[in-house]
Amino acid sequence: MTKKKTKTTPTQRDGDMSAKDAGKNISPEEAYSFSPVDRKRAISLIGAAIGLGAISTIISRIVPPPAVPEGDGTIRNLPQLKSGGTEGNSDNLIRMQNELRRAMAKPMESRRWLMVIDTRKCVGCHACTVACMAENRLPPGVVYRPVITDQQGRYPRQITRFFPRPCMQCDNPSCVPVCPVRATWKRPDGVVIVDYDKCIGCRYCLTACPYGARTSDFGSYYTEHTPEIQPYEQQPTNEYNKSWSREDHGSPVGNARKCHFCLHRLEQGLLPQCVSTCIGRANYFGDANDATSLAAEMARSGNQVRLLEEKGTKPSVIYLV
Amino acid sequence: MSLLQEYFNDRNKVVKNLKLIFWTACALSLLIGFYGWFVRIVDGHIKANYGSIVTWGLWVAGYIYFIGLSAGSFLVSSLVYVFNYKKFERIGKLAVFTALVTLLMALLSIWADLGHMGRAWHVIVFPNFKSPMAWMIYLYSLYMLLIAVEIYFLLRYDFATGANNSTFKGKIYKLLSLGSKDSTEESKQRDKKVVKRLATAGIPIAILFHGGVGALFGVVSARPHWHSGLFPILFLLSALVSGGALLTLISSIFQQGWSKNKGVIIELGKMVLALLLLDVLFQVSEFLVAYRGGIPGHTAGFDLVLSGPYAWVFWGWQGLIGTVIPILLLIFPTRKSPLWVALAGLLIAAGIFGLRLNIVIPGLAVEEIHGLTSAIYSHRVDPHYFPSISEWALTMGIVGFGMLLFGLGEYFLPKHEEKT
Ligand code: SF4
Ligand code: SF4
Numbered sequence: 001m002t003k004k005k006t007k008t009t010p011t012q013r014d015g016d017m018s019a020k021d022a023g024k025n026i027s028p029e030e031a032y033s034f035s036p037v038d039r040k041r042a043i044s045l046i047g048a049a050i051g052l053g054a055i056s057t058i059i060s061r062i063v064p065p066p067a068v069p070e071g072d073g074t075i076r077n078l079p080q081l082k083s084g085g086t087e088g089n090s091d092n093l094i095r096m097q098n099e100l101r102r103a104m105a106k107p108m109e110s111r112r113w114l115m116v117i118d119t120r121k122c123v124g125c126h127a128c129t130v131a132c133m134a135e136n137r138l139p140p141g142v143v144y145r146p147v148i149t150d151q152q153g154r155y156p157r158q159i160t161r162f163f164p165r166p167c168m169q170c171d172n173p174s175c176v177p178v179c180p181v182r183a184t185w186k187r188p189d190g191v192v193i194v195d196y197d198k199c200i201g202c203r204y205c206l207t208a209c210p211y212g213a214r215t216s217d218f219g220s221y222y223t224e225h226t227p228e229i230q231p232y233e234q235q236p237t238n239e240y241n242k243s244w245s246r247e248d249h250g251s252p253v254g255n256a257r258k259c260h261f262c263l264h265r266l267e268q269g270l271l272p273q274c275v276s277t278c279i280g281r282a283n284y285f286g287d288a289n290d291a292t293s294l295a296a297e298m299a300r301s302g303n304q305v306r307l308l309e310e311k312g313t314k315p316s317v318i319y320l321v
Numbered sequence: 322m323s324l325l326q327e328y329f330n331d332r333n334k335v336v337k338n339l340k341l342i343f344w345t346a347c348a349l350s351l352l353i354g355f356y357g358w359f360v361r362i363v364d365g366h367i368k369a370n371y372g373s374i375v376t377w378g379l380w381v382a383g384y385i386y387f388i389g390l391s392a393g394s395f396l397v398s399s400l401v402y403v404f405n406y407k408k409f410e411r412i413g414k415l416a417v418f419t420a421l422v423t424l425l426m427a428l429l430s431i432w433a434d435l436g437h438m439g440r441a442w443h444v445i446v447f448p449n450f451k452s453p454m455a456w457m458i459y460l461y462s463l464y465m466l467l468i469a470v471e472i473y474f475l476l477r478y479d480f481a482t483g484a485n486n487s488t489f490k491g492k493i494y495k496l497l498s499l500g501s502k503d504s505t506e507e508s509k510q511r512d513k514k515v516v517k518r519l520a521t522a523g524i525p526i527a528i529l530f531h532g533g534v535g536a537l538f539g540v541v542s543a544r545p546h547w548h549s550g551l552f553p554i555l556f557l558l559s560a561l562v563s564g565g566a567l568l569t570l571i572s573s574i575f576q577q578g579w580s581k582n583k584g585v586i587i588e589l590g591k592m593v594l595a596l597l598l599l600d601v602l603f604q605v606s607e608f609l610v611a612y613r614g615g616i617p618g619h620t621a622g623f624d625l626v627l628s629g630p631y632a633w634v635f636w637g638w639q640g641l642i643g644t645v646i647p648i649l650l651l652i653f654p655t656r657k658s659p660l661w662v663a664l665a666g667l668l669i670a671a672g673i674f675g676l677r678l679n680i681v682i683p684g685l686a687v688e689e690i691h692g693l694t695s696a697i698y699s700h701r702v703d704p705h706y707f708p709s710i711s712e713w714a715l716t717m718g719i720v721g722f723g724m725l726l727f728g729l730g731e732y733f734l735p736k737h738e739e740k741t
Contacts, residue, residue: 035503057446141372141701148692165690174543180454181443200443201436203376204454210543212689215373216436218366218701249365254436307690311542 093276096286096294101269103287109188113261114288115275116298117164118320121282124149124162128274128283135262135273137237139246140222142215144259145274161321164282166274167192167213167259168307168315175205175214175258184256190288190316191261196244196251205256210311219246219253238264261285288316336577343574347724354718360711361433370709372701374694375685379678379708380434383716385534386563386677387427387723388461389556390670392531393564395420395468395523397589402520408588411581412572414475418734419564419571421468422726424461426719433715453537460530467526471519474512477501479735481508493733531560538680546622546684551607558600563673565593566647569666571727573659576736583659590662594651597669601644618687625683630705634675643672682706 089095103111124147132138132145145166152159173192176184183198184205206214223230236243237252241264246253262272270276275283286295298304299318306315360368371378398416400406409416432438445462448455480498483491535556538547569589573579578586611623626635647665655661686704688694694702708716 038501038503041499041501053445056442141697141699143697143699143702146693146696148690148696150692165693165696174541177449177451178454178541179449180452180458181440181447182449183443183447198440198443198447199436200440202434202454203373203436204452204537206373206376207685208541208543210689212374212693215702216376218369218372219364220367251437254365256436 092281092284092294093271096275096284097269097271099286099290099293099295100266100271103290103293104266104269106287110289112190112288113169113266113316114190114286114295114299115166115169115261115272115317116284116295116304116320117317118282118284118298119161119163120320121280122147122162122164122278123280124160125279127277127279128164131273131277132259135265136239137233137235138257139217139233139253140220142217142257144213144215144257163307163319164274165211165213165307166261166317168211168313168317169259169261171314171316172312174208174210174311174313178204178208180204191263192258193240193260193263194256194258196240196255199251199255201254201256203256210308210313211315214256214258217252217255217257219249240264241267339574343724343728347721347728350717350721350724352721353714354721357711357713357715357718358433361715366436368709368711370700370706370712372699372703372706374688374702374704375682375706377434377681377685378706379712379716380430382674382677382681383719384427384431384434385556385681386674387423387430387719388534389531389560389673389677390423390564390567391420391427392527392557393560393562394423394568395464395527395564396561397565397568397592399520399524399527402516403524409585411585412568412578412589414472414734415572415575416568417468417472417475418730419568421465421472422723422730423567424465424468425726426723428461428465429719429722430716453533453540457530457533457537460526460533464523464526464530467519467523471516471523473499474515474519476735477512478504478509483735490733497733528557531557538684543689544622544684544687545616545619546687547680549607549610551603555600555603555607558596558603559673559676562593562596562600563670565589565596566666566669566673569593570663570670573663573666575727575731576734579659579663586659586662586666587657590651590656590665593666593669594648594656597644597648597651621687622683625686626679629683629686631678631682631707635679639672639675639679642668643675644669647672 126147129143129145129147133143136144138144145164147162147164150161150163152161169186169190169192171186171190173186176186176192179199180202181198181200183195183200184192186192201216203216206212206216221229221233223233234246236245238244239252239260244250244252262270262274265272271285272283275285284295284298286293288296288299290296298320301320303320304318305321306318309315369378369380394416397409398413398420401409401413401416432441435441444455444458448459450456477498480494481501481504483494484498484502485491486494532553535553538544538556539549539552542548569586571578572582572589573586608623611619614620626632647668650656650661650665650668655665686706688704694704
């Protein structure tokens, strides 16, 4: 192909030149215009570039996405507890779980997840932080739900409060519009998620979130410098109902990560891990569209505040103070 | 002094020594760079020190620095090709070449910063035009294409004429001319016209994309240090300063420019001085507004700049080396000596890197919510950041790569022919 090209071009060009050399008067217009060869070359170059672009786009679209492993090993298959009653409102957690199952029976658009955290009940034990790390197999530096200690005043006129900080699942999230590749968006049920396969790891969203709710996975392990990296750290995580293995810098390593209200647990009819774990029962979780749900009820309390409301993010997480 | 004079009079010796120093530095940087890139490819981000609070570090600072150099030198070149500013004509080609090399350096730097380098193509295929980052990516892709084409048309004539030589250089020229053999005077005129059009189109693109880089930071309301309307403009201005300063330096050493480009260097020095003073004015305005306003979130970043652990970057690097000394050099009679002006250019260009670091890092090194960094115990969730050895090494490698390109350019690029 290329050989042919180089062979034909010079001859054509020589012809061009000899015509010019023959003393033909060239109008300035002609002199400044492109010769047909130049034009051809330009067109074929541009054409080739467009063609290449088109081909790579098409390939990227038709190549099937990696298979999603399903089954026992990946999706949770937890037994139901038989000891306590699961009927009625015998217990807040049981009630919320029943409400959750009711909400999950509805189409996604008609439910809207809401979390209410009662800071007066939080004892600052960090159990939710740790439970979340175990649930989502979080590596060092990635924390979805730290418990922040807030001290006001000076001893002895002092109060210490704790407020856990999950992702606020903002209705007007700052993290979504900045993502250059549309790898993060708000689902109709209100949860802001990250597509680990698409995210390029530019960390712009980390920068844009005013709550510091996103952390990036840099690929380290807690047991890294010990004789052996423990297998429990290498297990795949089940986030977003898929199985993500961290081997060979695979996603979620290199990605932005954040709290997603344990969507994979919700699918199984389970409350988010932090809500189930909380020893102070400080968390309420439910469907904001269901006015009778416990969470919606708590959200109507007079003592509710949202964090950094002035940023205009419209958080879906409410604090009772 | 006289010894120095004598030394500089022996031109050949100077050239030889300078070249030796240049290539040794280049080789060393590349060598160190290999280590940095090796670590980046094999270990990913583990050995880098940025985290989830200081999300961007040395590589992003390097990126906005190099891309600023590129936009700046491109805009200087447009003075020649669009506004027909004759005084800089000698360095027009050099300026476009500099724009291309520094752009490549910038792209390398930001590429290394991605969590998934293999997914860089996502930015073209899945763009989100609500994100300033996507505008920026599209604009600089366009810009890169444009300068590549412009440089081709700038040099095509020289390549086409040089291609007849059977030397090694001739062969390279033949390759670079992409098969064009048209060495008539008309073709030269036509090329000139094309270049003018491209350069004209390039001005808004260069302004937009570098303003876009500034906007990328400026729109982040979560980081009050950046969230100011001045930001995109400050970016542009610093780009012009650094680009002009770098060109002053390069035009004095590139192809023995110190003897031929005297006039250009001194002219450039004047322009850079004016721009630098304007830049200082803008920066002072940022500080004044922040401190008179006195909102703690807003001043926190500035406090870090002025009195944080890396205040020396501001006072020493950016302030003394990058601003005060060069301003003095450009005001006092030293402004008439190309040697001193070139030195001022070097200092300014180096100083702006300090400025870029001071934009990226203090803006991020403030925890978003008070108590967040003490709630999580990890060096990734920590407002203290200092680039790791491998981060420095990788950036050194990029600098070495740029030096390599400049060195090759010095050898291969056609010299500016004297008009008779
Ligand atoms: S809290 Fe942050 S990460 Fe979560 S939705 Fe809001 S802006 Fe996004
Ligand atoms: S880190 Fe990922 S999700 Fe966040 S902005 Fe970048 S590409 Fe989007």
